[in-house]
Amino acid sequence: MASPTKQQELELLAINTIRTLSMDAVQKANSGHPGTPMALAPLAYLLFNEYLHYNPGNPHWPNRDRFVLSNGHASMLLYSVLFLTGFGLTLEDLKQFRQWDSKTPGHPEYGLTPGVEVTTGPLGQGVGNAVGMAIAQRWLAAHFNREGHEIVDYRVYAICGDGDLMEGVSGEASSLGGHLGLSKLTMFYDNNHITIEGATEIAFTEDVGKRYEAYGWNVLRVDDVNDLDSLRAAIAKAHAQQAKPNLIMVRSHIGYGAPKRQDTKEAHGEPLGEDQVRAAKINYGWPPDKTFLVPPEVESYMRLAVDRGAKLEQQWKEKYEAYRKAFADLATEWETMQAGHLPDGWDSKIPVFPADPKGMATRESGGKVENAIAERLPWMMGGAADLSPSTRTVIGTEPYFERETTGRNMHFGIREHGMGAILNGMSVSKLRVFGATFMTFSDYMRGSIRLAALMRLPVTYVFTHDSIGLGEDGPTHQPIEHLTALRAIPHLTVIRPGDANEAAESWRYAIGSAKGPTALAFTRQAIPTYDRSKMASAAGLHRGAYVLIESQNPEVILIGTGSELQLCVAAFEKLGQQGVKARVVSMPSWEIFEQQDEAYKQSVLPASITARVSVEAGSTLAWWKYVGTDGLTIGRDDFGASAPAKELFKHYGFTAEHVVEAALSVLERTKARV
Numbered sequence: 269m270a271s272p273t274k275q276q277e278l279e280l281l282a283i284n285t286i287r288t289l290s291m292d293a294v295q296k297a298n299s300g301h302p303g304t305p306m307a308l309a310p311l312a313y314l315l316f317n318e319y320l321h322y323n324p325g326n327p328h329w330p331n332r333d334r335f336v337l338s339n340g341h342a343s344m345l346l347y348s349v350l351f352l353t354g355f356g357l358t359l360e361d362l363k364q365f366r367q368w369d370s371k372t373p374g375h376p377e378y379g380l381t382p383g384v385e386v387t388t389g390p391l392g393q394g395v396g397n398a399v400g401m402a403i404a405q406r407w408l409a410a411h412f413n414r415e416g417h418e419i420v421d422y423r424v425y426a427i428c429g430d431g432d433l434m435e436g437v438s439g440e441a442s443s444l445g446g447h448l449g450l451s452k453l454t455m456f457y458d459n460n461h462i463t464i465e466g467a468t469e470i471a472f473t474e475d476v477g478k479r480y481e482a483y484g485w486n487v488l489r490v491d492d493v494n495d496l497d498s499l500r501a502a503i504a505k506a507h508a509q510q511a512k513p514n515l516i517m518v519r520s521h522i523g524y525g526a527p528k529r530q531d532t533k534e535a536h537g538e539p540l541g542e543d544q545v546r547a548a549k550i551n552y553g554w555p556p557d558k559t560f561l562v563p564p565e566v567e568s569y570m571r572l573a574v575d576r577g578a579k580l581e582q583q584w585k586e587k588y589e590a591y592r593k594a595f596a597d598l599a600t601e602w603e604t605m606q607a608g609h610l611p612d613g614w615d616s617k618i619p620v621f622p623a624d625p626k627g628m629a630t631r632e633s634g635g636k637v638e639n640a641i642a643e644r645l646p647w648m649m650g651g652a653a654d655l656s657p658s659t660r661t662v663i664g665t666e667p668y669f670e671r672e673t674t675g676r677n678m679h680f681g682i683r684e685h686g687m688g689a690i691l692n693g694m695s696v697s698k699l700r701v702f703g704a705t706f707m708t709f710s711d712y713m714r715g716s717i718r719l720a721a722l723m724r725l726p727v728t729y730v731f732t733h734d735s736i737g738l739g740e741d742g743p744t745h746q747p748i749e750h751l752t753a754l755r756a757i758p759h760l761t762v763i764r765p766g767d768a769n770e771a772a773e774s775w776r777y778a779i780g781s782a783k784g785p786t787a788l789a790f791t792r793q794a795i796p797t798y799d800r801s802k803m804a805s806a807a808g809l810h811r812g813a814y815v816l817i818e819s820q821n822p823e824v825i826l827i828g829t830g831s832e833l834q835l836c837v838a839a840f841e842k843l844g845q846q847g848v849k850a851r852v853v854s855m856p857s858w859e860i861f862e863q864q865d866e867a868y869k870q871s872v873l874p875a876s877i878t879a880r881v882s883v884e885a886g887s888t889l890a891w892w893k894y895v896g897t898d899g900l901t902i903g904r905d906d907f908g909a910s911a912p913a914k915e916l917f918k919h920y921g922f923t924a925e926h927v928v929e930a931a932l933s934v935l936e937r938t939k940a941r942v
């Protein structure tokens with residue numbers, strides 16, 4: 269074999285720097301995952317040094333290539349490379365791996381570490397995110413590029429492991445990615461045959477390559493991750509075709525170079541121990557007693573990325589200036605979108621719904637409002653998991669996003685979890701996105717919703733059929749605990765509007781005000797549209813809860829949400845006829861209400877009125893927070909049944925009479941105490 273060239277020696281030195289920094293950081297933290305960074309260092313080196321277009325000086329440069337580390341436990345791989353390429357991480361940051369307040373947490377976190385495109389760790393999600401990013405890339409290119417003015421031409425790269433590809437969410441997203449032919453996406457599969465419990469053979473024996481071929485991906489194989497030329501050849505093949513997403517299956521050896529750890533499950537998630545760290549370093553030709561060693565020639569070589577990146581962005585900026593001159597309106601749109609702002613007048617078409625005792629389902633009113641916003645918000649995009657005729661979420665004027673077309677409607681297929689992860693990838697790409705399904709299936713996408721919340725992404729979920737009120741489909745389809753479970757997710761705003769005008773405000777909030785994801789809970793069944801000249805304005809929704817209607821000096825408060833608000837209004841009338849003074853509070857969103865100041869909260873739910881009844885067709889578990897120990901909750905803590913909605917409501921006590929009864933009983937209770 270020919271002796272290595274100077275360049276090859278430098279490359280190997282850089283790769284071993286990535287390896288040893290990762291090992292040392294894990295060892296110092298005495299916690300983390302050393303094995304995969306040691307194995308994948310050549311791939312990360314190659315991508316960041318030869319392929320990815322990025323600017324460390326501006327990690328937000330809009331036309332940068334995206335990189336997703338779906339196997340987020342290998343975070344040190346990414347941190348080492350981000351440090352070496354000059355993203356602003358310091359050696360000290362690496363030494364603080366997994367420590368309080370550091371920029372190098374256990375798993376990569378979006379918004380915390382420059383260069384981290386998405387939060388990963390829950391396996392499989394990153395694959396969905398990458399598919400979403402590739403969808404967004406294609407849409408943005410189609411929408412903004414003009415002949416001779418290609419301002420969007422980036423690629424999306426991802427690395428994933430066995431765990432990612434065992435998770436269902438990655439299969440869902442990959443299936444859709446293949447169907448759509450997302451050729452700008454190149455994903456590397458770290459085929460190392462090891463997971464936490466041992467060899468993958470214990471639970472994962474399918475032919476992954478064949479599976480991905482069946483999904484419609486271009487599958488390539490590299491026998492040894494250390495063979496940079498083979499990697500280069502595979503990437504060249506991937507880039508040469510424009511019909512399919514690429515899966516490059518790369519054989520690697522976890523814990524590479526550590527004599528007692530290589531190819532073992534222990535290498536996955538345990539620090540190597542001082543002995544094995546030393547032994548691996550000796551194998552790499554590294555000084556065994558030096559820690560966090562960065563050879564100066566490696567640092568200056570890898571830091572070339574800074575100048576390279578600045579030049580790339582500068583070239584793009586020149587291109588963009590020409591674009592701006594030629595297409596001023598599009599450029600304004602692009603800049604507004606990139607800044608995370610909304611176009612002027614984005615909400616000017618939102619309808620006001622006239623009072624109507626028969627009313628309409630909030631899925632219906634919600635659909636009209638969504639369309640009114642989409643008309644004025646060109647980068648709003650979304651779809652349903654094969655339920656759009658029921659969720660009413662199609663943007664009426666738009667084609668679909670398909671292999672050959674780039675409309676704003678998506679067919680996600682029956683893939684709720686995949687939809688959730690894809691939405692996150694689209695959202696970090698600056699699109700304003702929504703995804704719809706029946707509320708009961710929000711469970712299927714919960715993992716992705718939680719990550720949207722963790723990342724504070726302004727994704728909107730449209731969850732229709734939001735209670736037993738969906739009727740005949742029965743208990744499998746009737747959400748019970750879902751509202752409570754969704755409310756339990758930090759930074760997710762749940763809104764359950766009580767009539768068409770609240771539905772309008774709920775969308776206005778989701779697009780205009782939300783600082784994270786919003787779940788909109790819409791009914792299947794019609795509910796009355798209130799006469800707002802006689803009741804408070806639906807704009808009260810923006811305070812989470814508000815007094816809808818009341819008698820002077822009320823003694824009892826009826827709190828309702830969604831379809832049960834009408835029961836509170838009816839009970840209010842009946843109580844009035846009996847001389848009982850009540851207040852009806854519409855409480856579409858707990859989260860928004862919690863953000864109000866104490867004075868406002870007290871004005872809606874004064875401590876002095878402890879006679880309170882909540883009415884919501886779902887779990888009562890958390891309602892005690894608002895009704896207190898004197899109060900009563902009317903809800904449903906058991907599964908529903910298959911029957912017409914009206915009958916279910918009657919059987920389960922969702923009637924105005926029952927609300928009246930409860931109100932009288934809490935009043936009696938509180939009066940007895942006085």
Ligand SMILES: Cc1ncc(C[n+]2csc(CCOP(=O)(O)OP(=O)(O)O)c2C)c(N)n1
Binds near residue numbers: 342391429430460522
């Ligand atoms: C959804 C989810 N389930 C479980 C885990 C815990 N977990 C972290 S890594 C891992 C094994 C991953 O194996 P592989 O992808 O082969 O990673 P490698 O061992 O190659 O680093 C598991 C089960 C997780 N992070 N996410």
